[in-house]
Amino acid sequence: MRALLPIILYLLVLPFGASSVAVAAPPSATTVNEAALLAARPARKLSTYNLFRDGKAQVPSDGVHPYDLATPLFTDYAHKYRFMYVPEGQPAAYTERESFEFPVGSVLVKTFAYPADFREPDKDIRLVETRLLIHQEKGWQAWAYVWNEDMTDADLKVAGKTLPVSWIDETGEARAIQYVVPNRNQCKGCHVIGHTFSPIGPKARNLNFSYEYDSGAENQLAYWSAHGLLTGAPAPEEAPSVPRYDDPAADLNARARAYLDVNCAHCHRAEGPGSTSGLFLTWWETGKTAWGYKKRPVAAGRGSGGLMYDIEPGKADQSILVYRLNSTDPGVMMPEVGRTTVHEEGLALLKDWINGLE
Amino acid sequence: MTKLKHVLVALVAFVAAPIVQAQDTVMRIEAGGDFQEALQEALILAEPGTTIELPEGFFEFTSALSLDVADITVRGAGMDKTILSFKSQISGSEGLLITSNRVSIEDLAVEDTPGDGIKAKGVDTISFRNVRVEWTRGPNAENGAYGLYPVESKNVLIEGSVVKGASDAGIYVGQSQDIIVRNNRAELNVAGIEIENSYRADVYGNTSTHNTGGILVFDLPNLPQMGGHSVRVYNNRVVDNDTANFAPAGNIVATVPRGTGIMVMANREVEVFGNELANNASSNILLVAYPREYNDPTYNPLPRRVYVHDNMHGKAGWDPDGAVKDLIAPRTGTPVPQIVWDGVVDGIWAGLFGPDEEETIKIKEAEGTTFANLQFVKDAILPWGASPDFDIKAYSGSYDFRGAVTLPQEAAATSN
Structure with missing residues (x-):
């Protein structure tokens, strides 16, 4: 000392x-x-x-x-x-x-x-x-x-x-x-x-x-x-692998889940800062409600945008996930930190994915 | 060791100079200069045990503040004197985020955050004392969701605080354990005070007024902590909850009818007593099941073992709103009774004959208190339906629940 x-x-x-x-x-x-x-x-x-x-x-x-x-x-x-x-x-x-x-x-x-x-x-x-x-x-x-x-x-x-x-x-x-x-x-x-x-x-x-x-x-x-x-x-x-999110030749579901995995899942997992939401977006998550499919918001506040589900299958524009990724308002946007602009290309991918979900 | 400590304190002061002065374990942030940077730097560099003192004044922030050091007190000069304004915030989804144990926030105000006011996540022992969180333009769907917002936490104390204008709940304790919420004022929020998916909460001595709903005790599905139970709501003033619901749709509180006094949804072992309930235009007390579809086999959507007694009931139910207007008033007539149970129970047997003695709703109120069990399940089972049961005496009885919640931060305060 x-x-x-x-x-x-x-x-x-x-x-x-x-x-x-x-x-x-x-x-x-x-x-x-x-x-x-x-x-x-x-x-x-x-x-x-x-x-x-x-x-x-x-x-x-x-x-x-x-x-x-x-x-x-x-x-x-x-x-x-x-x-x-x-x-x-x-x-x-x-x-x-x-x-x-x-x-x-x-x-x-x-x-x-x-x-x-x-x-x-x-x-x-x-x-x-x-x-x-x-x-x-x-x-x-x-x-x-x-x-x-x-x-x-x-x-x-x-x-x-x-x-x-x-x-x-x-x-x-x-x-x-x-x-x-x-x-x-x-x-x-x-x-x-x-x-x-x-x-x-x-x-x-x-x-x-x-x-x-x-x-x-x-x-x-x-x-x-x-x-x-x-x-x-x-x-x-x-070893496991994920595709590039912007590789048009890769599977759409895999691209979307890879994107959510790297952009969201560090918080949105049972052990992460976003655990309270119950929305879990890790690459391996298989619980449909857990990854957002017809999952209701919990503490989203005005982040819900007046919408009912995180992911409304077939309807990207009715999905809270899309609403929040499309926002730059600090009370609405996701991720909460790390960006001040909308990632148009990532958003387009997620829209395509959700619109194709049944 | 003492010497080294002094040197370290000096070092902290040196790094953050010239705005922060250190005096043993007190760091005083002076007004002027870059206050935001000085405060955030102090919140990062403070050693455990430090009290960070904020001066009187109006201070504007463009990004969220955060604290991740244990054993810190942040103290202003009073909830109307030290005002942290987040009107111009461009980053961060709350005003102040706390992620460390044994923190106390005292005598300051947080205003106009685009997101939540003060959030504490995953911490043990958190206190809010004489804090004000307010959206100054009044009720507005663009206001942040929660004012004081401890979640996934243990040993939560919220006292002497004021919360106004939250578009979800003014005081919201979620997925937490061992909680005291007392002597606060919640006004002009959608929900004044909400205890959600939590265990062992005492909510008392609060005034919850001019909200959409006064005090809510909820349990929701598909969450890490479910099975909310052991909540006592007593000696509160829950009056004049007359603000139209301004919560964004999708959130569960968006379904709360204007003019709700106390609402218990799902949950087990809830005791509601000694409250003053008046001028709540939908009803004073609602005991209801979770109303939405869900996909979670481990979730119980019913209120069980609820004991309502010795409350003072004033006028209620004369101008019902939302589901009370659409589903309840047509059955009970208007005014809607002061206490309403939807009668949603588990299974046919319970539907016909009521839940088991140890699971049921028990009520002991003053003579003349109005009540209805809507008997929704019985109504669905019987081909000829079932009308509401207005006989409050049929529900008489009592439960003997636990004693008061005790918290470590209170034990520490008493021994000083």
Whole structure:
């Protein structure tokens, strides 16, 4: 205890910008700063962790691997760059349904970005924030870092932030929103299962497809296993998988359930923050009333929109689920956080699905 | 250790400076500056045991506040002095969300949230004392659903508070256990006070007036916690509930008739006594089954073991609304009796001869109190139907239910 005091006092006399020296300077520019990941307090600057060889270009350091999800969570059309890191020689353990069990010292990295023109997604990219999920002894820690204008570094934001973001969408139309960086508690709003903070994305079913690595295309589960990032995984054909929600060749029901699974089920499950509603949207939920089929609202308030059922089969426009996904009013909209715009493409999918239900 | 604590407190102050000052375990948020950021940061960084004090003033927020640190008191300068306004809120579905144990919210107001006012979810030991939640434009379907909203929680205390204008329930306790709701005022809501899918609640000393319905005790199907039971509603003033129902359709409270005093739907072991009930134009007390179709074999839709006694009944039933107007008044005539049981029971035997002695409705009210059992099931069974039974004496009897609910936060307060 006594040994800690000088360090804390030292911290106190430092201006914010320099406080990153609280943990030892990284040994080399391309190795992850494990000490910073495991420190009791988060670094003030994202660069302290040394997760990127080139942050602005989102080129990861050695041992930090990019990944992608078949069907991602919608966040106001932000483009997302995901990376994972596990300590050398300590692979995550495979699980069939939930997120993999990552060892202490792991970090999941997600950068939210807006290309100036979505028709040229690799040019003029504005990095908005990078969120870290760091697995420490005391559990997963969530931190959001907001990029500076020059994108040379990003600063820790504990209480969240609202910033204007604009882009030109795929149809050439100018879009502008007030992008909301979540505060720590809002992170928990989605990431808690029971009382335990948990990652959402890296689940077998959502990773089980081919990704374009620098070394060539490869199934992500196979790649993770081959690179010592994952242990206990079956062959990809044996593992569960969900389709891309926007893959017209895939089964409509599977696409809709995959979309609901990743966008809603972290809350809407028996162990999640939305449990009180009795609406459960996990990929494996088979109880018809539980996944919304002719299910009455419970505490929706004006979120019901005057409609009788969460899902009225054959009638998307009479379904509360569609009503709430089509709203941006904070007293009505679902999900409650993470978007300020309507996801038109996701909404269209769910409408098609509900209109086809009998 | 003490030294370290001081350093930590200083650290917290340092991070949130210059707006927050720390004094041992009190963090005072000063007016001015970015109040929203300062308060939210305090709610995140406070150490357990901290009291966060808010000054007098009118403070506007654009996003929801949330608290996930245990053992925190948030205290304003009074429910008419410290006002947190969410009129311009653009994100978050409630004003304040609490997800940690042993939290007390005191002496402040939350106004005009687009969604719920203050929600506590999945917590043990939560207190609301002298808090006001209000939608200032009055009853409106665009108001948020719930004012004070503890759900899936244990050891819930709501006292001395005021809730106005909720488009569902002013005070709503859902899927919770061990609950005291006392000495509050609920006004101009659809439901004044609602206890739903909950176990062991004492609701007393409240005034519930000018709502659509005064006090509701409900149990609904297809939810994680069902089988609501052991609820005592006593010594409340439930008068002049005369606001037209403004709840959005689809919600169960949208079916509550204007002018309902106390309504018990489904539930077991409910005791309603010593209340002052008057000027409720549909009826003073309704005891009814869940009226909708449902798909849940574990759910019991009936009110069982309900004991209604020693209430003071004033005028009721002269201008019925909703289902009371459409289904009850045509059978009972108008005015509708002061106490109405729909007589929905389980099975043919119970339909013809009444439920088992230990399951039935028992009533002991002053001479002259009007009553009807609509005998809906008997009416459906018998080819020639059945008319309502107005003989209140046939239902006399009593139950001896449990004693008062006790809460840990009260034990702590007494020992101080």
